[in-house]
Amino acid sequence: AIILGLESSCDETAAALVTSEREILAHCLAGQEEAHRRFGGVVPEIAARAHVDVMTPLVAQALEEAGLSLDQVDAVAATAGPGLIGGVMVGLMTGKALALAGGKPLVAVNHLEGHALSPRLADPGLAFPYLLLLVSGGHCQLLLVEGVGQYRRLATTIDDALGEAFDKTAKALGFGYPGGPAVEAAAKRGDPGAVPLPRPLLGSAEPHFSFAGLKSAVLRARDSGDHAADDIAAGFQAAAIDCLIDRTRKALEIAGDVAALVVAGGVASNASVRASLQALAAEEKIPFVAPPPWLCTDNAAMIAWAGAERFAAGLVDPLDFPARARWPLDPDAAKARGAGV
Numbered sequence: 001a002i003i004l005g006l007e008s009s010c011d012e013t014a015a016a017l018v019t020s021e022r023e024i025l026a027h028c029l030a031g032q033e034e035a036h037r038r039f040g041g042v043v044p045e046i047a048a049r050a051h052v053d054v055m056t057p058l059v060a061q062a063l064e065e066a067g068l069s070l071d072q073v074d075a076v077a078a079t080a081g082p083g084l085i086g087g088v089m090v091g092l093m094t095g096k097a098l099a100l101a102g103g104k105p106l107v108a109v110n111h112l113e114g115h116a117l118s119p120r121l122a123d124p125g126l127a128f129p130y131l132l133l134l135v136s137g138g139h140c141q142l143l144l145v146e147g148v149g150q151y152r153r154l155a156t157t158i159d160d161a162l163g164e165a166f167d168k169t170a171k172a173l174g175f176g177y178p179g180g181p182a183v184e185a186a187a188k189r190g191d192p193g194a195v196p197l198p199r200p201l202l203g204s205a206e207p208h209f210s211f212a213g214l215k216s217a218v219l220r221a222r223d224s225g226d227h228a229a230d231d232i233a234a235g236f237q238a239a240a241i242d243c244l245i246d247r248t249r250k251a252l253e254i255a256g257d258v259a260a261l262v263v264a265g266g267v268a269s270n271a272s273v274r275a276s277l278q279a280l281a282a283e284e285k286i287p288f289v290a291p292p293p294w295l296c297t298d299n300a301a302m303i304a305w306a307g308a309e310r311f312a313a314g315l316v317d318p319l320d321f322p323a324r325a326r327w328p329l330d331p332d333a334a335k336a337r338g339a340g341v
């Protein structure tokens with residue numbers, strides 16, 4: 001089957017065509033960095049308007065690149081949440097309109113499921129169940145992925161997401177927005193041992209995360225005037241990775257037998273994060289899977305692929321499916337811990 005995927009939950013507008021045989025026929029993406037840069041972060045209203053401007057042309061571009069017409073598409077998959085609600089509505093409404101006009105089924109995709117299943121697009125051999133470290137701009141979770149639509153959340157962050165911590169560190173050090181790649185580049189130049197920084201929750205019994213204290217320590221190190229920005233960036237990244245490894249090792253212990261250790265989400269495009277997790281997997285003697293960096297940050301190929309997996313399982317959605325600002329992958333775990341975590 002050929003699936004058209006649409007993504008617009010944050011500050012990337014994207015359209016892609018992917019087959020159920022994992023062929024990526026086209027993937028088109030328009031970032032909005034310029035529109036948001038002078039505000040130092042994503043402004044929801046500006047993001048929504050920018051999505052409106054480019055979504056339809058991007059769909060046309062994807063179809064043209066693939067040499068296909070809408071007739072040849074078997075289903076339309078669109079991100080229906082979680083994310084900035086104005087943006088989510090643009091992609092979802094476009095998807096609904098195309099589905100209705102073309103007489104195609106609609107698949108409403110959870111953006112987090114897009115990230116969670118993206119490693120299976122990259123690696124045909126990746127079987128369930130796997131332990132997924134989902135590290136993105138809004139989330140930092142360890143999930144046991146048991147099947148399509150079957151996610152058990154073992155851990156989450158009690159305060160900031162890791163991508164958010166990268167972005168705040170970048171802002172604090174004057175690297176601007178977007179922050180993750182800038183902090184990674186600075187960390188390569190700096191000395192990771194020069195600035196002593198905390199490793200919150202290291203060694204605690206439950207594999208949860210916390211990055212607020214690390215962020216505050218970064219601010220104090222900056223304000224002290226004693227340290228170069230590159231050293232602070234290197235120290236921050238090293239501390240964050242120590243936390244990821246310790247918490248993931250703990251989750252592997254709790255999860256028991258899994259087919260692989262997998263990482264996904266924007267922060268998974270960080271080379272040091274990938275290398276450290278790969279070393280952990282080697283130590284634990286399990287396979288390690290990380291999608292290529294472009295598939296880690298927001299894109300529509302992962303939404304089309306999640307759509308393909310759901311479509312194959314007969315999971316299609318009605319045209320009145322609502323856009324959702326909040327939409328946890330594991331609603332029971334989210335309820336147990338309360339709103340926000």
Ligand code: ATP
Nearest residue numbers: 010136137138139163164180181265266267270298
């Ligand atoms: P979510 O998926 O949780 O809804 P999002 O869609 O905004 O959030 P992603 O696009 O998946 O997030 O990831 C973006 C995040 O990844 C940003 O916080 C960004 O700083 C971070 N990031 C991107 N590249 C890197 C990198 N090389 N190193 C560290 N962090 C990175």
Ligand code: MG
Nearest residue numbers: 010011012298
């Ligand atoms: Mg983005």
Ligand code: FE
Nearest residue numbers: 136137266298
């Ligand atoms: Fe994302």
